[in-house]
Amino acid sequence: MTSTAQQEISVSSSSGSRPVSKDAIINLDHGDPTMFESFWKEVGEAADITIPSWRTLSYFSDVSNFCWFLQPEFAHEARRLHNLVGNAVADDRFLVIGTGSTQLFQAALFALSPSDAPEPMSVVSAVPYYSSFPRITDYLRSALYRWSGDASKFEGDAYIEVVCSPNNPDGSIREAVLKSSNGKTIHDLAYYWPQYTPITAAADHDIMLFTVSKLSGHAGTRVGWALVKDVEVAKKMVKFIELNTIGVSKDSQLRAATILKAISDGYERPDVQTKPGLKMFEFGRRLLSMRWQKLREAVKASGIFTLPDFESVHCKFTGETTEACPAFAWLKCEREGMKDCADFFKKHKILTRGGGHFGVESNYARVSMVDRDETFDLFIERLMSLR
């Protein structure tokens, strides 16, 4: 196996599991959103779903819709939730369902790249960019598009710029850095929900990607959705998904619709909840803000690292003025001579993702903030002991 191929392997024996002892490996490399487990245990039956064996046999969901494999229940609940939260314009937009937003990202690249261009379309994103963007763009060595790195350094006027906001890995709020009229954008808004960041306006971009993975923690359900302005682009995205997987699991869509419904009901119809008063965004924000406070204290005590600061901003959804609580901590090693932050953590049995994956120096490392309490608390304990 080549060293590049080895580098691509991202699943380890500690992925997805709880640390079993005080000195166990702490895996915070992935953004595995298991912190939501305790919320959904509280919600209980109100978000459960039973799918009878005779249902979901057909490939087709709604042949009158351009996205013929989209379950209408899901589309309804996704629009309802956007309208409740106010984070994106969802009415009068074409909704495309995908097997995670990972599939929709590829569908969008396919849709935005001309099939007859002499050269592949350049795909760019400002550093530090989400580590999967270059890998997904290039793994098939497509003749349609290719990864061209940091958007800020790109010269030319034909490109697809991926804008991730709030940004993975550093939590910053972003806008496109390139402004050519020939350029296209894909906005990955996976984290534009009130538990992570104040909602300042309803986003209204050409292609916006969302995912239940980061919204509610149901990453294993593998459902994402895109809100698309242009019907022709939306139709090409549907064509990609048709060719790639002949649609998207209906079982997963029904489950995701039930989850989204339970979230909205928590605000709009508390009477139908098994336990009234369960509000997912409040749960997420409370937990994340406690974690960020603990992390900032531990980082300060260590004297080794720094973290980005976030301005307090008014959130239109909660009505409060709050700081962002991103799903990842973007740590910078400040100690003289310590060049590889992820390697330093690894020596202390903490798995993180180093800056190189995000297009920057290796004195940065990304740490997941959305794992289970046991894992996060053990991480803080170990961080406190680092000198």
Ligand SMILES: Cc1ncc(COP(=O)(O)O)c(C=O)c1O
């Ligand atoms: C910015 C961003 N987009 C997309 C994804 C993947 O989403 P999905 O699980 O829906 O494929 C992630 C997962 O970490 C992410 O951080």
